[in-house]
Amino acid sequence: MKKLRIGIIGSGIAARELHFPALKRLENLYQITAISSPHIDHANEFASLCEKGVKTFDDHLKMMKSGLIDVVDIAIPVNFNYQTIKDAFDNGFDVICEKPIAENVQSAKQVIELCTKNPEKILYIAESQRHDPAIESIKKMISKIGKVAFFEYKLILQTKGSKYAQTEWRKSPKHVGGFLSDGGVHHVAFLNGIFGHAESVQAFVGQLSGFTDSYDTMVMNIKYENGVFGNYSVSYALDLQAENEFIIYGMEGILKLEGSKLKLIKENKIYEFEVPYVNFFEEEFKDFYNSVLTRSKSKLGDPFLALEDLEMIESGVEGKRLMN
Amino acid sequence: MKKLRIGIIGSGIAARELHFPALKRLENLYQITAISSPHIDHANEFASLCEKGVKTFDDHLKMMKSGLIDVVDIAIPVNFNYQTIKDAFDNGFDVICEKPIAENVQSAKQVIELCTKNPEKILYIAESQRHDPAIESIKKMISKIGKVAFFEYKLILQTKGSKYAQTEWRKSPKHVGGFLSDGGVHHVAFLNGIFGHAESVQAFVGQLSGFTDSYDTMVMNIKYENGVFGNYSVSYALDLQAENEFIIYGMEGILKLEGSKLKLIKENKIYEFEVPYVNFFEEEFKDFYNSVLTRSKSKLGDPFLALEDLEMIESGVEGKRLMN
Numbered sequence: 001m002k003k004l005r006i007g008i009i010g011s012g013i014a015a016r017e018l019h020f021p022a023l024k025r026l027e028n029l030y031q032i033t034a035i036s037s038p039h040i041d042h043a044n045e046f047a048s049l050c051e052k053g054v055k056t057f058d059d060h061l062k063m064m065k066s067g068l069i070d071v072v073d074i075a076i077p078v079n080f081n082y083q084t085i086k087d088a089f090d091n092g093f094d095v096i097c098e099k100p101i102a103e104n105v106q107s108a109k110q111v112i113e114l115c116t117k118n119p120e121k122i123l124y125i126a127e128s129q130r131h132d133p134a135i136e137s138i139k140k141m142i143s144k145i146g147k148v149a150f151f152e153y154k155l156i157l158q159t160k161g162s163k164y165a166q167t168e169w170r171k172s173p174k175h176v177g178g179f180l181s182d183g184g185v186h187h188v189a190f191l192n193g194i195f196g197h198a199e200s201v202q203a204f205v206g207q208l209s210g211f212t213d214s215y216d217t218m219v220m221n222i223k224y225e226n227g228v229f230g231n232y233s234v235s236y237a238l239d240l241q242a243e244n245e246f247i248i249y250g251m252e253g254i255l256k257l258e259g260s261k262l263k264l265i266k267e268n269k270i271y272e273f274e275v276p277y278v279n280f281f282e283e284e285f286k287d288f289y290n291s292v293l294t295r296s297k298s299k300l301g302d303p304f305l306a307l308e309d310l311e312m313i314e315s316g317v318e319g320k321r322l323m324n
Numbered sequence: 325m326k327k328l329r330i331g332i333i334g335s336g337i338a339a340r341e342l343h344f345p346a347l348k349r350l351e352n353l354y355q356i357t358a359i360s361s362p363h364i365d366h367a368n369e370f371a372s373l374c375e376k377g378v379k380t381f382d383d384h385l386k387m388m389k390s391g392l393i394d395v396v397d398i399a400i401p402v403n404f405n406y407q408t409i410k411d412a413f414d415n416g417f418d419v420i421c422e423k424p425i426a427e428n429v430q431s432a433k434q435v436i437e438l439c440t441k442n443p444e445k446i447l448y449i450a451e452s453q454r455h456d457p458a459i460e461s462i463k464k465m466i467s468k469i470g471k472v473a474f475f476e477y478k479l480i481l482q483t484k485g486s487k488y489a490q491t492e493w494r495k496s497p498k499h500v501g502g503f504l505s506d507g508g509v510h511h512v513a514f515l516n517g518i519f520g521h522a523e524s525v526q527a528f529v530g531q532l533s534g535f536t537d538s539y540d541t542m543v544m545n546i547k548y549e550n551g552v553f554g555n556y557s558v559s560y561a562l563d564l565q566a567e568n569e570f571i572i573y574g575m576e577g578i579l580k581l582e583g584s585k586l587k588l589i590k591e592n593k594i595y596e597f598e599v600p601y602v603n604f605f606e607e608e609f610k611d612f613y614n615s616v617l618t619r620s621k622s623k624l625g626d627p628f629l630a631l632e633d634l635e636m637i638e639s640g641v642e643g644k645r646l647m648n
Binding site for chain 1: 471473474476478480524526527528530532533541543544545547551553554555557559561562563564566573574575576577578589590
């Protein structure tokens with residue numbers, strides 16, 4: 001099996017803690033050959049965790065011209081995505097890029113334009129939640145609860161003390177709504193995986209905490225083209241742990257996701273199903289590998305889906321209409 | 325203590341099952357002396373449950389001119405409220421009237437106009453939820469959870485087989501949004517009791533069930549003038565029982581109302597408080613009694629508050645802005 005030589009741009013949390021472990025486990029598909037970061041010490045530190053011989057660069061353009069890599073993995077502050085994807089395309093590379101696709105919809109559309117201008121190139125937006133097998137489990141079960149009345153997705157994400165809250169680009173975010181888009185694209189990607197294409201969103205947003213210079217709390221209603229609607233509430237502000245909840249209320253029953261357990265509540269009985277475990281990040285890199293080798297674009301890595309996710313959040317934050 | 329001779333207009337569910345038991349227990353304040361209903365058999369049947377000597381009428385105007393009553397209690401299909409309140413005022417009576425104030429905002433404003441034109445008369449809108457002692461319990465406790473991030477109020481109200489779903493005027497409702505306003509004014513009255521004056525609402529509505537010719541499901545976001553926002557989701561469509569939920573998420577804790585138990589969750593501890601029991605309907609009639617005797621308008625029976633409740637629902641259903 002041909003191994004892809006992958007060059008990682010970025011040496012932060014996503015690169016080290018999400019992509020690197022997945023790539024290590026997929027060593028029959030990938031070989032990490034280079035890492036670039038403007039903070040070369042940081043890149044070297046990251047390289048020291050890898051197999052020997054990984055070359056580091058303080059500039060991704062140098063890495064792209066090194067002859068050491070076949071594909072590029074981008075995991076950097078999101079407002080640099082557009083330029084970095086452009087550089088990769090200009091230098092002939094296929095790209096896997098950590099979500100969100102961009103810092104706002106305007107920039108995301110420029111990314112889409114890059115794809116249109118480079119139809120032979122692959123841009124895979126790595127949205128981990130699209131690989132959540134709970135999506136398929138729920139889709140298989142949803143007919144059992146009859147017509148859907150509404151859904152409810154509630155997330156209390158204790159963020160203040162987290163490593164994510166310590167990174168400068170998240171403290172003073174250039175990306176729309178701060179954590180609301182950084183985390184939010186995951187949540188709507190999950191919902192869209194189940195319900196399809198969103199027709200309309202409505203939201204109120206607020207900033208309660210001081211650990212980021214942007215919003216940290218949102219209640220959003222989402223209406224889908226298939227008529228289903230529901231509520232997505234999220235707060236990154238609370239200094240406490242609380243249960244997260246995903247529930248779909250149907251005319252004849254309720255579906256409830258609790259961790260890896262999917263519960264069907266119907267006629268006063270509870271049926272429990274285990275959602276199979278997969279590592280979302282491994283799935284992304286496997287999917288990207290197949291995409292590159294077969295020269296076919298993956299549905300789950302589709303930049304258009306990533307644009308839709310981001311547009312829902314931006315529309316909620318800024319009170320705009322979805323353009324669809 | 326002076327007893328008020330009360331004439332009840334209407335002999336349906338609200339009159340018999342909500343007002344009548346309360347009036348019976350308040351026999352030191354009220355004497356039911358007359359009942360009117362265009363369905364005289366229905367009125368007679370109702371009268372047979374009361375003390376002997378209650379006179380029945382097939383026309384509320386005849387009752388008003390009978391000399392038998394001091395005050396009027398209105399509990400009829402809501403689209404007749406305006407005309408009936410007008411008739412009562414024209415005939416010199418103070419009025420207690422079951423919520424909602426009217427079938428839509430336009431009609432509610434005409435009711436308010438009647439009040440303005442008859443400043444010496446009392447119109448008490450009987451909104452039971454405004455008398456819920458949980459409101460005061462929550463207001464006393466809310467500072468303990470720090471700044472409020474958002475609230476969530478979720479109600480699954482199994483309605484299809486209920487007595488309410490059997491009444492013709494609810495099956496083919498002339499009131500805005502059908503059950504969404506009939507039940508909904510209660511729910512927002514409760515929320516407004518806690519959070520104050522609503523600044524803005526956003527909602528999606530749907531009709532899933534066939535037992536009423538109107539909407540039966542809504543997800544609504546509400547933003548209050550004090551900056552607090554949250555979600556209110558309700559469905560009357562589901563053919564199943566599910567737990568209702570009212571939760572307020574604060575920066576430092578959570579308040580949760582479960583039946584008559586108010587739970588404060590803070591620093592991994594749960595503190596439980598019992599909300600004192602009161603009969604909301606007795607409270608309404610006591611309050612109306614004092615209002616009539618002291619010639620002062622009650623805050624909790626204020627038609628303006630009832631207009632606000634209704635306007636929130638109508639704005640949600642019709643996608644309009646709140647006028648405030």
